Amino acid sequence: MTYATYGDFEARPAAAWGAVLSMTLCVALLIAAEFMPVSLLTPMAEGLGATEGQTGQAISISGLFAVLASLLITTLAGQLNRKWVMVGLTALMLASLVLVALAPSFTVLMVARAALGICVGGFWALATAVIMRLVPERDVPRALSLMFGGQAMAAAFAAPLGSYLGGMLGWREVFWLLTPLVAANLVWHVIALPSLPARGRQSLGALTGLLSRPYFRRGLLAAMLSWGSAFTMFTYLRPFLEQVTGVDVTVLSVLLLVLGLAGFIGTWAAGRIKGAHVARLLMLPALVMGGVTLALLLVGGSVLATGALLVVWGAMNTAMSVIWMSWMAQNAGDAAEAAGSLMVAAIQIAILLGAVVGGLLLDGLSISATFLGSGALAAAAILLIGNGQRLLRPAR
Structure with a gap:
């Protein structure tokens, strides 16, 4: 066997x-x-x-x-x-x-x-x-x-x-x-x-050992920026839909349901990932979701256009988890539990900070500023990831 x-x-x-x-x-x-x-x-x-x-x-x-x-x-x-x-x-x-x-x-x-x-x-x-x-x-x-x-x-x-x-x-x-x-x-x-x-x-030494690897530190920071961008936007999606798109509660519920259902498309597509291709996909979530966020600022007044963009965002949102966890499995498989601990902590911190930053921008400026802040975090993630090669474990 x-x-x-x-x-x-x-x-x-x-x-x-x-x-x-x-x-x-x-x-x-x-x-x-x-x-x-x-x-x-x-x-x-x-x-x-x-x-x-x-x-x-x-x-x-x-x-x-x-x-x-x-x-x-x-x-x-x-x-x-x-x-x-x-x-x-x-x-x-x-x-x-x-x-x-x-x-x-x-x-x-x-x-x-x-x-x-x-x-x-x-x-x-x-x-x-x-x-x-x-x-x-x-x-x-x-x-x-x-x-x-x-x-x-x-x-x-x-x-x-x-x-x-x-x-x-x-x-x-x-x-x-x-x-x-x-x-x-x-x-x-x-x-x-x-x-x-x-x-x-x-032991905690396993965590510090992983953090001593440059490629893993870059990947961890890029994942934080990607999730931070996503949740800066998502946490305040309802105010955007109410203030900019002008939807009532019924249409709001439909749009949120559409966004959620699109996640099944993302998980299906991400399941086709091949190990050799994961580096090319790492920037995709930030690129697509950040692009959707900025596009909403341009066409968010249309319910149909907004719904179409949310389908794309929702699909990539679930694909993002599979892409980054596949990266982790392939590049930190010798310390998978420690890597999982660091990834989850980084993602949770990014979600919390994204919500805080987005809220400050919303209260201090406007919902548009919140979405621009989300786009800026996505751009930072894209620049850090590049072609993804610097986030891969060096060949032995």
Whole structure:
């Protein structure tokens, strides 16, 4: 029985696609749990006797804990079998959802969201390394695209369903509806994930070792600029659509749904990535998404033109994750868990900073300034990436 290798990570003797599908469902549920409260902000604030601003802070605290968890998970997990680490993180997600649904106060909500942040950071830090051990090397991009299909699924349906069901049933009931799905995913993990023993003891030294590699530092910074650009725009897309495009709530919901559905196109296309071609694709997300953002400033008054551009943006948004994680797998496969930790921390920080910078530009200047700021970050990413060759591990 032969084994394909990726760095020093062995793949399973046969692709464990059932386990990949279990990871895909976990991605969808994690993203739904993380962003569902955005569509339920007002009723959650009313139900907990808090202001919308306070409730928004409780929601965003998950991002802070995700950064911390992503940096510490590989060290804290130590010699634990990675199968049971993933099972434990999924169990913690289940506990977090139950705690949110039962939350009698704002403080309890904060604790529940902090727990969810640990799940988000821990899962994403380990996810690519786990995928690399579930399928042969040639199937890693396809498996990653399948896993990120869960991201597209949640992006397309979580917010609209949350808003609709919250209005019908109440916000607590929305979280209760998620719990049996997470419980089923927990059981699926136990059944489908093979044993994944730790590959040596992980330490913080592995993180600093990766950061000492010039090509990896460049790639990490380029990824941060790419995600920062994307979320500077995306976080404030609704004000743009309301103020510039002039849409009502119904058209706004349709446009957001279109953007989310386009993500499936992106994951399908990204699944066709070939290892030798990843360097050429690294600048594509910043180039396309930055171009769309600037184009919206020119034609954003037209609903049809805006919808067409959002299809392109939504497709590239999910493809971006597959492209950059494929780059990481190919160029830091000998330290995949440490690389995953750094990538997730960098992305989470970029998302937080993108939202802050975009908000400052919006409040201090205008929504156009926010979109121009997004375009500037994309341009910086493109200049840093170039043809992608400086972001590749030198041949041995």
